[in-house]
Amino acid sequence: xxxxxxxxxxxxxxxxxxxDVFETDQALVLVADLPGxxxxxxxxxxxxxxxxxxxxxxxxxxxxxxxxxxxxxxxEFERRFQLATEIDRDGIEAELRxxxxxxxxxxxxxxxxxxxxxxx
Numbered sequence: 001x002x003x004x005x006x007x008x009x010x011x012x013x014x015x016x017x018x019x020d021v022f023e024t025d026q027a028l029v030l031v032a033d034l035p036g037x038x039x040x041x042x043x044x045x046x047x048x049x050x051x052x053x054x055x056x057x058x059x060x061x062x063x064x065x066x067x068x069x070x071x072x073x074x075x076e077f078e079r080r081f082q083l084a085t086e087i088d089r090d091g092i093e094a095e096l097r098x099x100x101x102x103x104x105x106x107x108x109x110x111x112x113x114x115x116x117x118x119x120x
Contacts, residue, residue, distance in 0.1 A: 017077040030103040051081040
């Protein structure tokens with residue numbers, strides 16, 4: 001059995017990844033440490049003003065290797081972020097490199113308009 005295949009009875013522990021959030025004039029930038037996670041195992045969601053992050057590290061040994069002792073406890077990374085800034089949903093970018101996820105959430109640019117005032 002592949003060690004990524006967890007039985008229904010196996011309890012998977014949820015772990016909050018170490019995360020930093022930065023702000024620029026144009027965007028919010030989230031950087032999360034996700035050691036052992038492949039890009040296909042990351043799920044990012046944006047619902048209203050809540051950014052959700054879920055990822056599961058691979059516990060599969062490299063081809064030709066076998067475990068000689070206990071393996072790492074099954075866990076997944078999970079965290080939610082309440083965003084105080086309106087985000088441009090078409091301007092979200094995410095990149096995973098060397099176990100670090102960088103999510104750039106571009107801010108929605110404020111719209112301004114002139115409102116005509118009529119007299120009575």
